[in-house]
Amino acid sequence: MTKSNIDTFQASAPSPLERAGERIYVIGIGLIGGSMVLDIKSLHPEAKIYGIDTNESHLQEAIALGVVDAGATFEDLIHADFVIVSVPVDVALTVLPKVLDVIGDNTIVFEVGSTKTPICEAVANHPKRRNFIATHPIAGTEFSGPSAAIKGLFQGKTNIICEVEKTTFKLQEKALQLFSDMGMRIRYMDPKSHDKHIAYVSHLSHISAFMLGKTVINKEKDEQDIFDMAGSGFESTVRLAKSSPAMWTPIFKQNRKQVVKTLDEYISNLSKFKELLENEDYEAIYNEMQSVNKIKEILNGMKK
Numbered sequence: 001m002t003k004s005n006i007d008t009f010q011a012s013a014p015s016p017l018e019r020a021g022e023r024i025y026v027i028g029i030g031l032i033g034g035s036m037v038l039d040i041k042s043l044h045p046e047a048k049i050y051g052i053d054t055n056e057s058h059l060q061e062a063i064a065l066g067v068v069d070a071g072a073t074f075e076d077l078i079h080a081d082f083v084i085v086s087v088p089v090d091v092a093l094t095v096l097p098k099v100l101d102v103i104g105d106n107t108i109v110f111e112v113g114s115t116k117t118p119i120c121e122a123v124a125n126h127p128k129r130r131n132f133i134a135t136h137p138i139a140g141t142e143f144s145g146p147s148a149a150i151k152g153l154f155q156g157k158t159n160i161i162c163e164v165e166k167t168t169f170k171l172q173e174k175a176l177q178l179f180s181d182m183g184m185r186i187r188y189m190d191p192k193s194h195d196k197h198i199a200y201v202s203h204l205s206h207i208s209a210f211m212l213g214k215t216v217i218n219k220e221k222d223e224q225d226i227f228d229m230a231g232s233g234f235e236s237t238v239r240l241a242k243s244s245p246a247m248w249t250p251i252f253k254q255n256r257k258q259v260v261k262t263l264d265e266y267i268s269n270l271s272k273f274k275e276l277l278e279n280e281d282y283e284a285i286y287n288e289m290q291s292v293n294k295i296k297e298i299l300n301g302m303k304k
């Protein structure tokens with residue numbers, strides 16, 4: 001079964017988390033894992049939320065902030081109803097098979113990484129593959145760690161789900177109901193298409209912000225006043241350059257081929273703009289910009 005359009009999930013049964021005391025384990029209690037469990041706690045106050053994080057200070061901070069109820073170990077996952085894996089994508093490749101090794105038959109495991117092909121491949125032949133659902137919530141900020149978690153982060157956002165047909169139907173339903181309760185729209189996509197499209201709309205934007213930031217920081221060394229002139233235009237364009245290198249390096253590594261392709265296209269557009277300016281072809285420059293103004297309608301359409 002391949003679904004390609006955006007769906008709003010309609011459950012055939014009441015929300016599975018309505019049962020008292022469901023046990024949710026979140027591995028990686030940062031921005032995304034923390035935001036997920038804040039929503040779950042708010043929707044289902046009776047659920048018990050356990051956190052696993054190799055960064056002890058993140059775990060302690062998450063407990064202090066009330067993001068999780070207590071810490072846990074991998075062995076405890078045998079008791080889990082849900083496991084959310086929200087670690088950097090390179091870590092996910094090794095953590096996911098270990099999680100699937102431990103869980104029981106009715107546990108649903110989902111992962112939220114920004115790449116999908118390597119992650120789907122990492123679990124393809126695991127005997128518990130049917131307990132796993134590959135997701136990518138298209139929501140976030142430039143901040144990380146448990147203190148960056150936001151309740152309601154996923155409201156109105158899209159969740160891309162890959163290879164849904166490989167997950168047991170009953171467990172699919174359970175996960176989809178949860179995403180729907182968080183206010184997410186579902187879009188089904190194969191992992192390769194996901195990685196191709198996301199390279200344009202997310203990965204390239206981050207490289208562009210990082211390198212814009214670099215260009216301005218380098219200049220600042222010579223001309224100290226430059227930041228005094230930076231207004232909200234610069235700030236909004238460079239916002240993503242505050243993002244975590246620990247999260248983004250493995251994303252670029254895993255999606256290297258697609259990202260290199262998008263960079264070629266982007267660099268070619270930049271070179272063309274430079275050439276037009278050197279040639280003082282202002283009519284062409286005007287037309288270039290005018291043709292891209294339609295991004296306004298495209299983005300407004302996406303928000304509806």
Ligand SMILES: NC(=O)c1ccc[n+]([C@@H]2O[C@H](COP(=O)([O-])OP(=O)(O)OC[C@H]3O[C@@H](n4cnc5c(N)ncnc54)[C@H](O)[C@@H]3O)[C@@H](O)[C@H]2O)c1
Pocket residue numbers: 027028029030031032033052053054055058086087088089091095112113114115136137138139140141142143144145146148244247251
């Ligand atoms: N930041 C975003 O905007 C965004 C959006 C959608 C998806 N994602 C994806 O979500 C995942 C998590 O990103 P984030 O923004 O929440 O990052 P984050 O840095 O805020 O959180 C990641 C957490 O994982 C922990 N961790 C690292 N290695 C671990 C291990 N071996 N075992 C247990 N915990 C470990 C870190 O200590 C940290 O607390 C990534 O795969 C990312 O690609 C991020």
Ligand SMILES: O=C(O)C(=O)C[C@]1(C(=O)O)C=C[C@@H](O)C=C1
Pocket residue numbers: 113114137138139140141142201202203205240
């Ligand atoms: O809004 C931001 O700050 C984000 O970086 C969120 C963002 C994005 O690129 O849109 C970042 C990575 C993801 O995998 C999904 C969402």
